Amino acid sequence: MKHHILKPFQFIMSLLFRLYFYSLVVPIVINNVALADITLSATLKDAQIELGESTQLSVTVNGATDASRPILPSVEGLQFISRGQNTQMQYINGKFSSTITFIYMLTPEKAGNYTIPPIQLESGGKIIESEALRLEVKDLSNSGLGNSNSGSQALGTLGQTTPFPDPERENSSAFLRIIIPKTTLYVGESVPVEIRAYFAEALRVSLNGTPTLTGGFFTLQDSKEEPRETHEVFSARSYTVLSWNSLLSAVKEGKLPLIAQLKATMLLRERPRLPNNSMFNNPFFDNDLFNFNEDILDNFFGSVREKSVNLKSPEQNLSVEALPQDGRPEIFDGAVGDFSMKIYSNTRNVEVGDPLTLNVKIAGVGNFDRVVKYSLTKYERWKIYSPAVKFKPLDNRGFHGEKVFEQVLIPQDPEIKELPVPIFAFFDPNKKEYKLLQGDPIPITVSETTASKQRSLVPQGAIEENSADTPIPKKHETSLA
Known part of the structure; x- marks a missing residue:
């Protein structure tokens, strides 16, 4: 936040003008607006949110210069x-109008469809009401990993194990929280996390990097995206909240502590001690009309000092289990999550020695950094080259996405009737079992041709590989648990 410096003469003139304006206008406003009809309305910023998120409720009073706080209904499950x-x-065409808006943060404690009854306001001995509101709260944590959608969503889509922060217990103007949807996971499993840094809105802060994890028990996916900035209020104190979405993975098994840390530099304003009879100590000058006062005092009479801090989140103990040995297929290469597989080819009719492309798309949620390869059933009459790999993330963490393998195959025999069949193995942490995905055979026609042209048609950079693998039972999906 930048401070604007006014010269002493400008400050005095601005102050006198505002006092003069208020002395003339406020009595007129009160007299005119008091006669206007008073109405009450209520709106939700978002009528559909996900568990773990909050939405803003605005209650607006039109036609009153002063109003008591609205009477909020009690709704089970809503805070x-x-x-x-x-x-x-406003003063427009000789008429004054006044609007008072009360702002609330609405946080659900559980999923469901909520009806918020009319909000009431007492005015002039009468009770006026707003319209009823409806709020839909979704919880994707019960539908498995496969339901992670938008990359811009907060971690609330997956549930939350960390309670909302309470600054009174924190006793600090800045603190850190890491939100994780589960406390039990497997080695190598990717888990979406959200790290939130809370700074009191009066603070000026410079970040010295991005959040990291302590202890070396977990890894955190590097994120090049800027943190998402929101604003929250706890115990009547406003905070600027910076949020990072990432993926966490455990590197060893055991009962392990999870602690996030963030280094920052805070600019602390040191204001001079004013005499008790100073006009600036009067609560009247706390009004928004005089919000320039603090800046002027700080710049003319105060100073700013830097303070380096290392914020740390409260320790959370996670239970990390090793992947089971029982039922582990030989072709398993570390993929953990919930995946599906689709195969297709660009052609069905080729000549001996002509290259064709087998496309294998593996989609779902999980640790896509370990979805590095699949296996092909053994065909000695094929030449097989290493595939080109493309990954398309479907969220901002790379937890939900699809990876496409484009693999060049060259038939060596006109008797070949179908393409090699890809096999992919992964571990499902929800069902706690290994699974195999196997594509349907794709029929092709291979005709005779002259030799010597196969090398010239192979894409540049393709590397021939050995395709010998262990035969796999021919099923679309086989559970090995």
């Missing part, structure tokens, strides 16, 4: 947290 109020007055 209302006040974020303050705004007052706006």
